[in-house]
Amino acid sequence: MDVMLLWPWLLGALVVVAVVLAVLGLWLPRRRRDRGLPVAHVDRMTSLAVFRSALLRYRLWIGGALLLSLVGAGVAATVGARPSGIHANQEDDYKxxxxxxxxxxxxxxxxxxxxxxxxxxxxxxxxxxxxGMRIFDASSVMxxxxxxxxxxxxxxxxxxxxALSGTLGPDxxxxxxxxxxxxxxxxxxxDGLASCVLDFADLEASERPRSIILATDNIVNGQQIFSLPQAGQLxxxxxxxVYAINPFDFGGDMESQELRDTAEGTGGAYFPLDFAQTVPQIVERVNAIEAGYIETPPQIQVVDRPGSLPLVALIIVSALCAVAWRVRL
Known part of the structure:
Protein backbone atom coordinates (compact mmCIF):
# COMPACT_ATOMS: atom_id res chain seq x y z
CA MET A 1 0.00 0.00 0.00
CA ASP A 2 1.23 3.47 -0.85
CA VAL A 3 2.16 5.33 2.34
CA MET A 4 1.13 8.62 0.72
CA LEU A 5 -2.46 7.40 0.67
CA LEU A 6 -2.45 7.18 4.48
CA TRP A 7 -1.29 10.69 5.30
CA PRO A 8 -4.80 12.25 5.55
CA TRP A 9 -5.80 9.61 8.10
CA LEU A 10 -2.55 10.03 10.03
CA LEU A 11 -3.06 13.79 10.17
CA GLY A 12 -6.65 13.33 11.31
CA ALA A 13 -5.56 10.90 14.03
CA LEU A 14 -2.90 13.40 15.17
CA VAL A 15 -5.51 16.15 15.55
CA VAL A 16 -7.88 13.85 17.46
CA VAL A 17 -5.09 12.78 19.82
CA ALA A 18 -4.12 16.42 20.38
CA VAL A 19 -7.73 17.30 21.16
CA VAL A 20 -8.08 14.41 23.62
CA LEU A 21 -4.82 15.30 25.36
CA ALA A 22 -5.82 18.95 25.59
CA VAL A 23 -9.20 18.10 27.13
CA LEU A 24 -7.61 15.72 29.59
CA GLY A 25 -5.01 18.37 30.43
CA LEU A 26 -7.76 20.86 31.20
CA TRP A 27 -10.00 18.42 33.05
CA LEU A 28 -7.56 16.49 35.25
CA PRO A 29 -6.14 19.51 37.13
CA ARG A 30 -9.64 20.66 37.92
CA ARG A 31 -10.55 17.26 39.33
CA ARG A 32 -7.47 17.38 41.48
CA ARG A 33 -8.50 20.83 42.80
CA ASP A 34 -11.98 19.53 43.54
CA ARG A 35 -10.46 16.93 45.84
CA GLY A 36 -8.49 19.59 47.80
CA LEU A 37 -9.11 20.79 51.37
CA PRO A 38 -11.82 23.43 52.00
CA VAL A 39 -10.64 26.96 52.77
CA ALA A 40 -12.52 29.40 54.99
CA HIS A 41 -13.73 32.81 53.85
CA VAL A 42 -13.19 32.00 50.13
CA ASP A 43 -16.11 34.30 49.31
CA ARG A 44 -13.99 37.29 50.26
CA MET A 45 -11.38 36.29 47.65
CA THR A 46 -13.93 35.48 44.95
CA SER A 47 -15.57 38.88 45.41
CA LEU A 48 -12.36 40.67 44.51
CA ALA A 49 -12.27 42.34 41.07
CA VAL A 50 -8.83 40.89 40.35
CA PHE A 51 -10.06 37.36 41.02
CA ARG A 52 -13.14 37.82 38.85
CA SER A 53 -10.99 39.18 36.04
CA ALA A 54 -8.61 36.21 36.31
CA LEU A 55 -11.55 33.78 36.39
CA LEU A 56 -13.04 35.41 33.28
CA ARG A 57 -9.75 35.10 31.46
CA TYR A 58 -9.50 31.45 32.51
CA ARG A 59 -12.98 30.72 31.20
CA LEU A 60 -12.19 32.47 27.95
CA TRP A 61 -9.08 30.30 27.59
CA ILE A 62 -11.19 27.22 28.30
CA GLY A 63 -13.82 28.30 25.77
CA GLY A 64 -11.14 28.98 23.18
CA ALA A 65 -9.62 25.54 23.78
CA LEU A 66 -13.01 23.86 23.36
CA LEU A 67 -13.71 25.87 20.21
CA LEU A 68 -10.31 24.94 18.76
CA SER A 69 -10.99 21.30 19.64
CA LEU A 70 -14.30 21.30 17.78
CA VAL A 71 -12.90 23.10 14.76
CA GLY A 72 -9.83 20.84 14.72
CA ALA A 73 -12.01 17.74 14.87
CA GLY A 74 -14.06 19.04 11.94
CA VAL A 75 -10.99 19.84 9.88
CA ALA A 76 -9.48 16.44 10.70
CA ALA A 77 -12.69 14.70 9.63
CA THR A 78 -12.73 16.66 6.37
CA VAL A 79 -9.09 15.85 5.60
CA GLY A 80 -9.64 12.21 6.57
CA ALA A 81 -12.50 12.03 4.07
CA ARG A 82 -9.89 12.81 1.37
CA PRO A 83 -11.57 15.48 -0.76
CA SER A 84 -10.61 14.77 -4.34
CA GLY A 85 -11.16 15.85 -7.92
CA ILE A 86 -11.00 14.26 -11.34
CA HIS A 87 -8.22 15.28 -13.72
CA ALA A 88 -8.34 14.33 -17.41
CA ASN A 89 -4.87 14.32 -18.94
CA GLN A 90 -4.92 14.48 -22.75
CA GLU A 91 -1.48 13.92 -24.26
CA ASP A 92 -0.79 14.57 -27.91
CA ASP A 93 1.27 11.85 -29.56
CA TYR A 94 3.24 12.27 -32.74
CA LYS A 95 4.80 8.95 -33.74
CA GLY A 132 8.10 -4.51 -35.62
CA MET A 133 10.04 -7.13 -37.58
CA ARG A 134 9.25 -9.74 -40.22
CA ILE A 135 11.69 -12.30 -41.65
CA PHE A 136 11.24 -14.06 -44.98
CA ASP A 137 12.70 -16.64 -47.35
CA ALA A 138 10.30 -18.85 -49.31
CA SER A 139 7.60 -17.59 -46.92
CA SER A 140 7.48 -14.83 -44.37
CA VAL A 141 7.01 -14.96 -40.60
CA MET A 142 6.19 -12.22 -38.12
CA ALA A 163 20.75 -17.32 -33.35
CA LEU A 164 22.15 -16.07 -36.67
CA SER A 165 25.68 -15.79 -35.28
CA GLY A 166 25.51 -19.21 -33.60
CA THR A 167 25.96 -17.85 -30.06
CA LEU A 168 22.69 -18.93 -28.45
CA GLY A 169 23.04 -19.92 -24.82
CA PRO A 170 22.75 -23.58 -23.76
CA ASP A 171 19.28 -22.95 -22.32
CA ASP A 191 6.46 -11.43 -51.40
CA GLY A 192 8.49 -10.58 -48.31
CA LEU A 193 8.22 -6.84 -48.94
CA ALA A 194 4.49 -7.10 -49.70
CA SER A 195 3.96 -8.96 -46.41
CA CYS A 196 5.79 -6.22 -44.54
CA VAL A 197 3.64 -3.54 -46.17
CA LEU A 198 0.48 -5.35 -45.14
CA ASP A 199 1.69 -5.65 -41.55
CA PHE A 200 0.70 -2.05 -40.86
CA ALA A 201 -2.70 -2.23 -39.19
CA ASP A 202 -5.47 -0.01 -40.57
CA LEU A 203 -3.42 1.10 -43.54
CA GLU A 204 -6.04 3.55 -44.76
CA ALA A 205 -7.14 4.91 -41.39
CA SER A 206 -3.84 5.33 -39.56
CA GLU A 207 -2.27 8.79 -39.45
CA ARG A 208 1.16 7.42 -38.54
CA PRO A 209 3.86 7.75 -41.22
CA ARG A 210 5.01 4.25 -42.14
CA SER A 211 8.48 3.05 -43.14
CA ILE A 212 10.09 -0.28 -43.94
CA ILE A 213 13.80 -1.01 -43.52
CA LEU A 214 14.36 -3.86 -45.97
CA ALA A 215 17.61 -5.85 -45.88
CA THR A 216 18.12 -8.15 -48.87
CA ASP A 217 20.47 -8.92 -51.76
CA ASN A 218 17.44 -9.23 -54.10
CA ILE A 219 18.66 -12.54 -55.51
CA VAL A 220 15.34 -14.33 -56.13
CA ASN A 221 15.08 -18.07 -56.66
CA GLY A 222 11.53 -19.15 -57.41
CA GLN A 223 8.10 -17.95 -58.50
CA GLN A 224 6.79 -14.95 -56.60
CA ILE A 225 3.22 -13.75 -56.13
CA PHE A 226 4.49 -10.15 -56.06
CA SER A 227 7.48 -9.04 -58.01
CA LEU A 228 9.69 -6.49 -56.31
CA PRO A 229 8.33 -3.58 -58.41
CA GLN A 230 4.77 -4.71 -57.68
CA ALA A 231 5.51 -4.84 -53.94
CA GLY A 232 7.05 -1.38 -54.27
CA GLN A 233 3.87 -0.10 -55.90
CA LEU A 234 1.85 -1.66 -53.08
CA VAL A 242 11.03 1.67 -48.15
CA TYR A 243 14.67 2.02 -47.05
CA ALA A 244 16.67 -0.80 -48.62
CA ILE A 245 19.99 -2.15 -47.33
CA ASN A 246 21.96 -4.30 -49.77
CA PRO A 247 25.01 -6.02 -48.25
CA PHE A 248 26.14 -7.24 -51.68
CA ASP A 249 26.11 -4.13 -53.80
CA PHE A 250 28.81 -4.79 -56.40
CA GLY A 251 27.84 -1.83 -58.54
CA GLY A 252 26.02 -2.04 -61.84
CA ASP A 253 24.27 -5.43 -61.31
CA MET A 254 20.60 -5.64 -62.21
CA GLU A 255 19.47 -6.87 -58.79
CA SER A 256 21.00 -3.93 -56.94
CA GLN A 257 19.63 -1.45 -59.48
CA GLU A 258 16.12 -2.91 -59.22
CA LEU A 259 16.26 -2.71 -55.42
CA ARG A 260 17.47 0.89 -55.59
CA ASP A 261 14.75 1.91 -58.06
CA THR A 262 12.03 0.26 -55.96
CA ALA A 263 13.16 1.88 -52.70
CA GLU A 264 13.61 5.35 -54.19
CA GLY A 265 10.30 5.03 -56.02
CA THR A 266 8.50 4.82 -52.68
CA GLY A 267 10.12 8.02 -51.42
CA GLY A 268 12.67 6.04 -49.44
CA ALA A 269 16.34 5.44 -50.07
CA TYR A 270 18.89 2.76 -50.93
CA PHE A 271 22.07 1.97 -48.94
CA PRO A 272 24.95 -0.47 -49.34
CA LEU A 273 25.77 -2.05 -45.99
CA ASP A 274 28.11 0.39 -44.30
CA PHE A 275 27.59 0.27 -40.54
CA ALA A 276 29.25 3.62 -39.95
CA GLN A 277 27.07 5.46 -42.49
CA THR A 278 23.90 3.41 -42.88
CA VAL A 279 22.50 3.84 -39.35
CA PRO A 280 22.76 7.65 -39.09
CA GLN A 281 21.48 8.10 -42.65
CA ILE A 282 18.42 5.89 -42.06
CA VAL A 283 17.65 7.55 -38.71
CA GLU A 284 18.03 10.98 -40.29
CA ARG A 285 15.66 10.06 -43.13
CA VAL A 286 13.07 8.57 -40.77
CA ASN A 287 13.19 11.54 -38.38
CA ALA A 288 12.91 13.93 -41.31
CA ILE A 289 9.43 12.57 -42.04
CA GLU A 290 6.81 14.61 -40.25
CA ALA A 291 5.38 12.50 -37.47
CA GLY A 292 1.67 11.79 -37.57
CA TYR A 293 -0.71 13.07 -34.93
CA ILE A 294 -2.16 10.30 -32.81
CA GLU A 295 -5.14 11.20 -30.67
CA THR A 296 -4.72 9.17 -27.51
CA PRO A 297 -7.64 8.63 -25.11
CA PRO A 298 -7.55 10.91 -22.06
CA GLN A 299 -6.13 9.44 -18.89
CA ILE A 300 -8.56 9.94 -16.02
CA GLN A 301 -6.89 10.46 -12.65
CA VAL A 302 -8.51 10.94 -9.27
CA VAL A 303 -6.28 13.29 -7.28
CA ASP A 304 -6.47 14.45 -3.68
CA ARG A 305 -7.39 18.11 -3.33
CA PRO A 306 -7.30 18.95 0.37
CA GLY A 307 -6.37 22.53 -0.42
CA SER A 308 -5.09 24.38 2.61
CA LEU A 309 -6.88 22.13 5.12
CA PRO A 310 -3.70 20.28 6.23
CA LEU A 311 -2.06 23.63 6.98
CA VAL A 312 -5.18 24.77 8.89
CA ALA A 313 -5.11 21.54 10.90
CA LEU A 314 -1.46 22.08 11.75
CA ILE A 315 -2.14 25.65 12.89
CA ILE A 316 -5.08 24.49 15.03
CA VAL A 317 -2.98 21.78 16.69
CA SER A 318 -0.24 24.31 17.45
CA ALA A 319 -2.74 26.83 18.83
CA LEU A 320 -4.44 24.16 20.94
CA CYS A 321 -1.13 23.08 22.44
CA ALA A 322 -0.28 26.71 23.21
CA VAL A 323 -3.68 27.27 24.91
CA ALA A 324 -3.35 24.09 26.96
CA TRP A 325 0.12 25.12 28.09
CA ARG A 326 -1.09 28.62 28.98
CA VAL A 327 -4.09 27.38 31.01
CA ARG A 328 -2.02 24.89 32.99
CA LEU A 329 0.16 27.79 34.17
Whole structure:
Protein backbone atom coordinates (compact mmCIF):
# COMPACT_ATOMS: atom_id res chain seq x y z
CA MET A 1 0.00 0.00 0.00
CA ASP A 2 1.23 3.47 -0.85
CA VAL A 3 2.16 5.33 2.34
CA MET A 4 1.13 8.62 0.72
CA LEU A 5 -2.46 7.40 0.67
CA LEU A 6 -2.45 7.18 4.48
CA TRP A 7 -1.29 10.69 5.30
CA PRO A 8 -4.80 12.25 5.55
CA TRP A 9 -5.80 9.61 8.10
CA LEU A 10 -2.55 10.03 10.03
CA LEU A 11 -3.06 13.79 10.17
CA GLY A 12 -6.65 13.33 11.31
CA ALA A 13 -5.56 10.90 14.03
CA LEU A 14 -2.90 13.40 15.17
CA VAL A 15 -5.51 16.15 15.55
CA VAL A 16 -7.88 13.85 17.46
CA VAL A 17 -5.09 12.78 19.82
CA ALA A 18 -4.12 16.42 20.38
CA VAL A 19 -7.73 17.30 21.16
CA VAL A 20 -8.08 14.41 23.62
CA LEU A 21 -4.82 15.30 25.36
CA ALA A 22 -5.82 18.95 25.59
CA VAL A 23 -9.20 18.10 27.13
CA LEU A 24 -7.61 15.72 29.59
CA GLY A 25 -5.01 18.37 30.43
CA LEU A 26 -7.76 20.86 31.20
CA TRP A 27 -10.00 18.42 33.05
CA LEU A 28 -7.56 16.49 35.25
CA PRO A 29 -6.14 19.51 37.13
CA ARG A 30 -9.64 20.66 37.92
CA ARG A 31 -10.55 17.26 39.33
CA ARG A 32 -7.47 17.38 41.48
CA ARG A 33 -8.50 20.83 42.80
CA ASP A 34 -11.98 19.53 43.54
CA ARG A 35 -10.46 16.93 45.84
CA GLY A 36 -8.49 19.59 47.80
CA LEU A 37 -9.11 20.79 51.37
CA PRO A 38 -11.82 23.43 52.00
CA VAL A 39 -10.64 26.96 52.77
CA ALA A 40 -12.52 29.40 54.99
CA HIS A 41 -13.73 32.81 53.85
CA VAL A 42 -13.19 32.00 50.13
CA ASP A 43 -16.11 34.30 49.31
CA ARG A 44 -13.99 37.29 50.26
CA MET A 45 -11.38 36.29 47.65
CA THR A 46 -13.93 35.48 44.95
CA SER A 47 -15.57 38.88 45.41
CA LEU A 48 -12.36 40.67 44.51
CA ALA A 49 -12.27 42.34 41.07
CA VAL A 50 -8.83 40.89 40.35
CA PHE A 51 -10.06 37.36 41.02
CA ARG A 52 -13.14 37.82 38.85
CA SER A 53 -10.99 39.18 36.04
CA ALA A 54 -8.61 36.21 36.31
CA LEU A 55 -11.55 33.78 36.39
CA LEU A 56 -13.04 35.41 33.28
CA ARG A 57 -9.75 35.10 31.46
CA TYR A 58 -9.50 31.45 32.51
CA ARG A 59 -12.98 30.72 31.20
CA LEU A 60 -12.19 32.47 27.95
CA TRP A 61 -9.08 30.30 27.59
CA ILE A 62 -11.19 27.22 28.30
CA GLY A 63 -13.82 28.30 25.77
CA GLY A 64 -11.14 28.98 23.18
CA ALA A 65 -9.62 25.54 23.78
CA LEU A 66 -13.01 23.86 23.36
CA LEU A 67 -13.71 25.87 20.21
CA LEU A 68 -10.31 24.94 18.76
CA SER A 69 -10.99 21.30 19.64
CA LEU A 70 -14.30 21.30 17.78
CA VAL A 71 -12.90 23.10 14.76
CA GLY A 72 -9.83 20.84 14.72
CA ALA A 73 -12.01 17.74 14.87
CA GLY A 74 -14.06 19.04 11.94
CA VAL A 75 -10.99 19.84 9.88
CA ALA A 76 -9.48 16.44 10.70
CA ALA A 77 -12.69 14.70 9.63
CA THR A 78 -12.73 16.66 6.37
CA VAL A 79 -9.09 15.85 5.60
CA GLY A 80 -9.64 12.21 6.57
CA ALA A 81 -12.50 12.03 4.07
CA ARG A 82 -9.89 12.81 1.37
CA PRO A 83 -11.57 15.48 -0.76
CA SER A 84 -10.61 14.77 -4.34
CA GLY A 85 -11.16 15.85 -7.92
CA ILE A 86 -11.00 14.26 -11.34
CA HIS A 87 -8.22 15.28 -13.72
CA ALA A 88 -8.34 14.33 -17.41
CA ASN A 89 -4.87 14.32 -18.94
CA GLN A 90 -4.92 14.48 -22.75
CA GLU A 91 -1.48 13.92 -24.26
CA ASP A 92 -0.79 14.57 -27.91
CA ASP A 93 1.27 11.85 -29.56
CA TYR A 94 3.24 12.27 -32.74
CA LYS A 95 4.80 8.95 -33.74
CA UNK A 96 5.83 6.77 -36.68
CA UNK A 97 5.56 3.05 -37.49
CA UNK A 98 8.64 1.17 -38.70
CA UNK A 99 8.80 -2.45 -39.90
CA UNK A 100 12.16 -4.22 -40.10
CA UNK A 101 12.04 -6.63 -43.04
CA UNK A 102 14.90 -9.17 -43.07
CA UNK A 103 15.84 -11.67 -45.78
CA UNK A 104 17.06 -14.87 -44.05
CA UNK A 105 17.78 -16.89 -47.21
CA UNK A 106 21.01 -18.86 -47.59
CA UNK A 107 22.76 -16.07 -49.48
CA UNK A 108 22.09 -13.63 -46.62
CA UNK A 109 22.71 -15.78 -43.57
CA UNK A 110 26.37 -14.77 -43.28
CA UNK A 111 25.56 -11.06 -43.01
CA UNK A 112 22.17 -11.15 -41.23
CA UNK A 113 23.78 -10.95 -37.79
CA UNK A 114 25.55 -7.75 -38.85
CA UNK A 115 22.31 -6.36 -40.28
CA UNK A 116 20.55 -7.10 -36.99
CA UNK A 117 23.27 -5.00 -35.37
CA UNK A 118 22.23 -2.19 -37.72
CA UNK A 119 18.59 -2.74 -36.72
CA UNK A 120 19.50 -2.58 -33.03
CA UNK A 121 21.41 0.64 -33.52
CA UNK A 122 18.52 2.16 -35.46
CA UNK A 123 16.10 1.22 -32.66
CA UNK A 124 18.39 2.83 -30.09
CA UNK A 125 18.55 6.07 -32.09
CA UNK A 126 14.77 6.37 -32.43
CA UNK A 127 12.53 7.67 -29.66
CA UNK A 128 9.01 6.36 -29.06
CA UNK A 129 8.37 4.97 -32.55
CA UNK A 130 6.56 1.65 -32.89
CA UNK A 131 8.86 -1.00 -34.35
CA GLY A 132 8.10 -4.51 -35.62
CA MET A 133 10.04 -7.13 -37.58
CA ARG A 134 9.25 -9.74 -40.22
CA ILE A 135 11.69 -12.30 -41.65
CA PHE A 136 11.24 -14.06 -44.98
CA ASP A 137 12.70 -16.64 -47.35
CA ALA A 138 10.30 -18.85 -49.31
CA SER A 139 7.60 -17.59 -46.92
CA SER A 140 7.48 -14.83 -44.37
CA VAL A 141 7.01 -14.96 -40.60
CA MET A 142 6.19 -12.22 -38.12
CA UNK A 143 9.15 -12.03 -35.72
CA UNK A 144 7.38 -9.54 -33.48
CA UNK A 145 4.53 -7.08 -34.14
CA UNK A 146 4.65 -3.30 -33.99
CA UNK A 147 5.35 -2.21 -30.44
CA UNK A 148 6.84 0.71 -28.55
CA UNK A 149 8.22 -1.57 -25.81
CA UNK A 150 11.90 -0.98 -26.47
CA UNK A 151 13.07 -3.51 -23.90
CA UNK A 152 11.11 -6.18 -25.75
CA UNK A 153 12.41 -4.97 -29.12
CA UNK A 154 16.00 -5.10 -27.88
CA UNK A 155 15.50 -8.60 -26.43
CA UNK A 156 13.99 -9.96 -29.66
CA UNK A 157 16.63 -8.44 -31.91
CA UNK A 158 19.34 -9.75 -29.60
CA UNK A 159 17.88 -13.25 -29.68
CA UNK A 160 17.74 -13.29 -33.47
CA UNK A 161 21.29 -11.93 -33.66
CA UNK A 162 22.58 -14.66 -31.33
CA ALA A 163 20.75 -17.32 -33.35
CA LEU A 164 22.15 -16.07 -36.67
CA SER A 165 25.68 -15.79 -35.28
CA GLY A 166 25.51 -19.21 -33.60
CA THR A 167 25.96 -17.85 -30.06
CA LEU A 168 22.69 -18.93 -28.45
CA GLY A 169 23.04 -19.92 -24.82
CA PRO A 170 22.75 -23.58 -23.76
CA ASP A 171 19.28 -22.95 -22.32
CA UNK A 172 17.98 -21.11 -25.40
CA UNK A 173 15.92 -23.25 -27.76
CA UNK A 174 15.15 -21.07 -30.76
CA UNK A 175 14.80 -21.96 -34.44
CA UNK A 176 14.88 -18.60 -36.20
CA UNK A 177 14.07 -20.20 -39.59
CA UNK A 178 10.81 -21.78 -38.43
CA UNK A 179 8.02 -21.00 -40.89
CA UNK A 180 10.24 -19.45 -43.58
CA UNK A 181 10.46 -22.52 -45.85
CA UNK A 182 6.74 -23.01 -46.57
CA UNK A 183 6.92 -22.24 -50.27
CA UNK A 184 8.58 -23.03 -53.56
CA UNK A 185 11.88 -21.32 -54.04
CA UNK A 186 13.98 -19.07 -51.82
CA UNK A 187 14.51 -15.40 -51.12
CA UNK A 188 11.15 -14.33 -52.54
CA UNK A 189 11.86 -10.64 -51.95
CA UNK A 190 8.72 -9.27 -53.56
CA ASP A 191 6.46 -11.43 -51.40
CA GLY A 192 8.49 -10.58 -48.31
CA LEU A 193 8.22 -6.84 -48.94
CA ALA A 194 4.49 -7.10 -49.70
CA SER A 195 3.96 -8.96 -46.41
CA CYS A 196 5.79 -6.22 -44.54
CA VAL A 197 3.64 -3.54 -46.17
CA LEU A 198 0.48 -5.35 -45.14
CA ASP A 199 1.69 -5.65 -41.55
CA PHE A 200 0.70 -2.05 -40.86
CA ALA A 201 -2.70 -2.23 -39.19
CA ASP A 202 -5.47 -0.01 -40.57
CA LEU A 203 -3.42 1.10 -43.54
CA GLU A 204 -6.04 3.55 -44.76
CA ALA A 205 -7.14 4.91 -41.39
CA SER A 206 -3.84 5.33 -39.56
CA GLU A 207 -2.27 8.79 -39.45
CA ARG A 208 1.16 7.42 -38.54
CA PRO A 209 3.86 7.75 -41.22
CA ARG A 210 5.01 4.25 -42.14
CA SER A 211 8.48 3.05 -43.14
CA ILE A 212 10.09 -0.28 -43.94
CA ILE A 213 13.80 -1.01 -43.52
CA LEU A 214 14.36 -3.86 -45.97
CA ALA A 215 17.61 -5.85 -45.88
CA THR A 216 18.12 -8.15 -48.87
CA ASP A 217 20.47 -8.92 -51.76
CA ASN A 218 17.44 -9.23 -54.10
CA ILE A 219 18.66 -12.54 -55.51
CA VAL A 220 15.34 -14.33 -56.13
CA ASN A 221 15.08 -18.07 -56.66
CA GLY A 222 11.53 -19.15 -57.41
CA GLN A 223 8.10 -17.95 -58.50
CA GLN A 224 6.79 -14.95 -56.60
CA ILE A 225 3.22 -13.75 -56.13
CA PHE A 226 4.49 -10.15 -56.06
CA SER A 227 7.48 -9.04 -58.01
CA LEU A 228 9.69 -6.49 -56.31
CA PRO A 229 8.33 -3.58 -58.41
CA GLN A 230 4.77 -4.71 -57.68
CA ALA A 231 5.51 -4.84 -53.94
CA GLY A 232 7.05 -1.38 -54.27
CA GLN A 233 3.87 -0.10 -55.90
CA LEU A 234 1.85 -1.66 -53.08
CA UNK A 235 4.00 0.36 -50.68
CA UNK A 236 3.38 3.52 -52.71
CA UNK A 237 -0.36 2.87 -52.71
CA UNK A 238 -0.35 2.69 -48.92
CA UNK A 239 2.10 5.59 -48.45
CA UNK A 240 4.85 3.37 -47.06
CA UNK A 241 8.47 4.42 -47.59
CA VAL A 242 11.03 1.67 -48.15
CA TYR A 243 14.67 2.02 -47.05
CA ALA A 244 16.67 -0.80 -48.62
CA ILE A 245 19.99 -2.15 -47.33
CA ASN A 246 21.96 -4.30 -49.77
CA PRO A 247 25.01 -6.02 -48.25
CA PHE A 248 26.14 -7.24 -51.68
CA ASP A 249 26.11 -4.13 -53.80
CA PHE A 250 28.81 -4.79 -56.40
CA GLY A 251 27.84 -1.83 -58.54
CA GLY A 252 26.02 -2.04 -61.84
CA ASP A 253 24.27 -5.43 -61.31
CA MET A 254 20.60 -5.64 -62.21
CA GLU A 255 19.47 -6.87 -58.79
CA SER A 256 21.00 -3.93 -56.94
CA GLN A 257 19.63 -1.45 -59.48
CA GLU A 258 16.12 -2.91 -59.22
CA LEU A 259 16.26 -2.71 -55.42
CA ARG A 260 17.47 0.89 -55.59
CA ASP A 261 14.75 1.91 -58.06
CA THR A 262 12.03 0.26 -55.96
CA ALA A 263 13.16 1.88 -52.70
CA GLU A 264 13.61 5.35 -54.19
CA GLY A 265 10.30 5.03 -56.02
CA THR A 266 8.50 4.82 -52.68
CA GLY A 267 10.12 8.02 -51.42
CA GLY A 268 12.67 6.04 -49.44
CA ALA A 269 16.34 5.44 -50.07
CA TYR A 270 18.89 2.76 -50.93
CA PHE A 271 22.07 1.97 -48.94
CA PRO A 272 24.95 -0.47 -49.34
CA LEU A 273 25.77 -2.05 -45.99
CA ASP A 274 28.11 0.39 -44.30
CA PHE A 275 27.59 0.27 -40.54
CA ALA A 276 29.25 3.62 -39.95
CA GLN A 277 27.07 5.46 -42.49
CA THR A 278 23.90 3.41 -42.88
CA VAL A 279 22.50 3.84 -39.35
CA PRO A 280 22.76 7.65 -39.09
CA GLN A 281 21.48 8.10 -42.65
CA ILE A 282 18.42 5.89 -42.06
CA VAL A 283 17.65 7.55 -38.71
CA GLU A 284 18.03 10.98 -40.29
CA ARG A 285 15.66 10.06 -43.13
CA VAL A 286 13.07 8.57 -40.77
CA ASN A 287 13.19 11.54 -38.38
CA ALA A 288 12.91 13.93 -41.31
CA ILE A 289 9.43 12.57 -42.04
CA GLU A 290 6.81 14.61 -40.25
CA ALA A 291 5.38 12.50 -37.47
CA GLY A 292 1.67 11.79 -37.57
CA TYR A 293 -0.71 13.07 -34.93
CA ILE A 294 -2.16 10.30 -32.81
CA GLU A 295 -5.14 11.20 -30.67
CA THR A 296 -4.72 9.17 -27.51
CA PRO A 297 -7.64 8.63 -25.11
CA PRO A 298 -7.55 10.91 -22.06
CA GLN A 299 -6.13 9.44 -18.89
CA ILE A 300 -8.56 9.94 -16.02
CA GLN A 301 -6.89 10.46 -12.65
CA VAL A 302 -8.51 10.94 -9.27
CA VAL A 303 -6.28 13.29 -7.28
CA ASP A 304 -6.47 14.45 -3.68
CA ARG A 305 -7.39 18.11 -3.33
CA PRO A 306 -7.30 18.95 0.37
CA GLY A 307 -6.37 22.53 -0.42
CA SER A 308 -5.09 24.38 2.61
CA LEU A 309 -6.88 22.13 5.12
CA PRO A 310 -3.70 20.28 6.23
CA LEU A 311 -2.06 23.63 6.98
CA VAL A 312 -5.18 24.77 8.89
CA ALA A 313 -5.11 21.54 10.90
CA LEU A 314 -1.46 22.08 11.75
CA ILE A 315 -2.14 25.65 12.89
CA ILE A 316 -5.08 24.49 15.03
CA VAL A 317 -2.98 21.78 16.69
CA SER A 318 -0.24 24.31 17.45
CA ALA A 319 -2.74 26.83 18.83
CA LEU A 320 -4.44 24.16 20.94
CA CYS A 321 -1.13 23.08 22.44
CA ALA A 322 -0.28 26.71 23.21
CA VAL A 323 -3.68 27.27 24.91
CA ALA A 324 -3.35 24.09 26.96
CA TRP A 325 0.12 25.12 28.09
CA ARG A 326 -1.09 28.62 28.98
CA VAL A 327 -4.09 27.38 31.01
CA ARG A 328 -2.02 24.89 32.99
CA LEU A 329 0.16 27.79 34.17
Missing amino acids: RDIMLCLDVSGSMVDVDAEILGVYQQVALELDGERI AFPLTSDYDYIEAQLGRYQR EQFNYLAGTANGLGASLVG AVDHEVR
